[in-house]
Amino acid sequence: MSRTRLFTAVLPPDPALRELRRAVAPLHALPGADALRWTGPAGRHFTLAFLGNVDEEVLPDLYSRLERAAHRTPAFPLRVHGAGRFGGRVLWAGAAGDLDTMRLLAERAHAAARRAGLPMEEHRRYTPHLTLARSRDEADLAPFTAALGGFEGMRWETGELSLVRSDLPVDGVPGEQPRYEVVRAWPLGR
Incomplete structure (x- = not known):
């Protein structure tokens, strides 16, 4: 049986990603930047629900449940905004806009996966974030969050x-990044 590693997400449009890339570029010159593993442009997305390895036989039910979740949720304004960190391991850019609707979409995506039979972790309050860099060890990410803290992306x-x-990524290959492919996408609202 074939299994696929999946997650649901909101993908920023290309102009917003280019704008973010320009804002992040100066961070690569900060002390300690070379010790971070920077996320490539293809990996810059707002994960809503991580589904893990999904059996192929579950996909049809999952697709229909995610489609319903999308149709029940209206389109909403969003922008990349500011920066934050999870301890000394993850540097991220935040979001601004209609975060209540974004959280609702995350809850609905999580519930759709659970109802399709996926063993989902307990759902916690969703923190919208777009991962910029990771550290294998605890790193001082404060200078990075300070440098990007005032960032106000396009709406x-x-x-x-x-x-x-x-x-x-393949273990042991320097600079290797995860690869992402949109399997399906559903319009928000009716």
Whole structure:
């Protein structure tokens, strides 16, 4: 039986990603930047629910449940905004806009996966974030969050829920990044 590593996400449009890339570029010159593993542009997304390895036989039910979740949720305004960190391990950019609707979409995506039979972890309050860099060890990420803290990205209308497949990088290959592919996407609202 074939299994696929999946997650649901909101994908920023290309102009917003280019704008973020320009804002993040100076961070690569900060002390300690070379010790971080920076996320490539293809990996910059707002994960809503991580589904893990999903059996192929579950996909039809999952697709229909995610489609319903998307149709029940209206489109909403969003932008990349500011920065934060999870301890000394993950540097991220935040979001601004209609975060209540974004959280609702995350809850619905999580519930759709659970109802399709996936063993989902307990759902915690969703923190919208877009991962920029990771550290294998605890790193001082404060200078990075301070440098990007005032970032105000362009506004866009989030119009779809995406189901994304991720293929992990090959161990031992320097600079290797995960690969992402949108499997399906559903428009928000009716």
